[in-house]
Amino acid sequence: MVVKPRFPSCLFSLSFFPCFGSLLYRMVSMSEQTSLQLPVLDISQPVLTTSLSLLYQACKGWGFFYITNHGINKDLYDHLRALAHQAFNLPLDAKLKIGPLTAMGTYTPHFIASPFFESLRVSGPNYLASAKGSSDAIFEQPNVEFCHILQQYGEAMVDLSRRILAILLICLGDGIETKYYDSEFSACHGYLRINNYSRPEESSMDEVEGLGMHTDMSCITILYPDEMGGLQVRSKEGKWVDIMPIKGALVVNIGDLLQAWSNGRLRSSEHRVVLKQTANRFSLAFFWCFEDEKVVAAPEEVVGDGGKRIYRPFVCRDYIKFRENSERGRFDKVGYTVDDFAATQDA
Numbered sequence: 001m002v003v004k005p006r007f008p009s010c011l012f013s014l015s016f017f018p019c020f021g022s023l024l025y026r027m028v029s030m031s032e033q034t035s036l037q038l039p040v041l042d043i044s045q046p047v048l049t050t051s052l053s054l055l056y057q058a059c060k061g062w063g064f065f066y067i068t069n070h071g072i073n074k075d076l077y078d079h080l081r082a083l084a085h086q087a088f089n090l091p092l093d094a095k096l097k098i099g100p101l102t103a104m105g106t107y108t109p110h111f112i113a114s115p116f117f118e119s120l121r122v123s124g125p126n127y128l129a130s131a132k133g134s135s136d137a138i139f140e141q142p143n144v145e146f147c148h149i150l151q152q153y154g155e156a157m158v159d160l161s162r163r164i165l166a167i168l169l170i171c172l173g174d175g176i177e178t179k180y181y182d183s184e185f186s187a188c189h190g191y192l193r194i195n196n197y198s199r200p201e202e203s204s205m206d207e208v209e210g211l212g213m214h215t216d217m218s219c220i221t222i223l224y225p226d227e228m229g230g231l232q233v234r235s236k237e238g239k240w241v242d243i244m245p246i247k248g249a250l251v252v253n254i255g256d257l258l259q260a261w262s263n264g265r266l267r268s269s270e271h272r273v274v275l276k277q278t279a280n281r282f283s284l285a286f287f288w289c290f291e292d293e294k295v296v297a298a299p300e301e302v303v304g305d306g307g308k309r310i311y312r313p314f315v316c317r318d319y320i321k322f323r324e325n326s327e328r329g330r331f332d333k334v335g336y337t338v339d340d341f342a343a344t345q346d347a
């Protein structure tokens, strides 16, 4: 049987790739070795009902999966990477002209999240205006190419986010997508974080944390990963497992807002980035979020008959403020999550 969600192009088929955690081989004994199998959704193909249950299992267990045939080609990514490289290579005082927090964009310098990480944020819905604000602040000449490519990438991510979200709602049960997609998710907005990682050549450490353990404050995150790898997810038992990059695939993960909205049925997992090589690492993380004033509350049908509500309803903005106040300058520590903010005694 084929399920037809509202966006015809969001139909998908699914396969599995085994992902063996190479780091894990050094960290745990042989008997504890874990191999992680995450579903790979071909987002251009019809969705089979059997595939939905496999996807749901992955989202419940790990909160991560891959998508292919997503329409973002490697040339676009390479081009964006080259242009972003020019921006990150500018002197610090030029980059600081963007932020830390301006209406247009945000630049996060080294030593905020980690000594090895800096990032540039481009916000929607007008990705062109946001990119232009940053670009005009840092480049001496207008950089039209940089702005247009960020606009193209941002808009493509919005479209993908909507399609992925519709599929995830279908996973949550009959009629959930039809009843709640428009009423709950139509005012969602997104932003792109361009992540640039570098570690010093002279470090004697085998590996360093490029981005400390955290959960994402999104409904979903779409990641264009670096082919060198380094992304790791924390299992429920607390073990770190590699999310290996797959050629041509994007990585999707569930964020805190969807975990709360789904009453914990979709998992927002802790993850981090480890740097094993001295080469520059680059990733594009797109966060699809509820609007600030949204009251996040799991609907009755999602909680299920006789189910207990494990989060109290909360305003999205209040959670973001809680996270910002709790985590400033301490990204390297165990971050707070939506559980710390809104879990009820039934959690």
Ligand SMILES: O=C(O)CCC(=O)C(=O)O
Residues within 6 Å of the ligand: 193, 195, 211, 216, 223, 225, 226, 230, 231, 271, 272, 273, 282, 283, 284, 285
């Ligand atoms: O760079 C990566 O692979 C992951 C980045 C990430 O987790 C984030 O930006 O929230």
Ligand SMILES: [Fe+2]
Residues within 6 Å of the ligand: 214, 215, 216, 221, 271
């Ligand atoms: Fe993340």
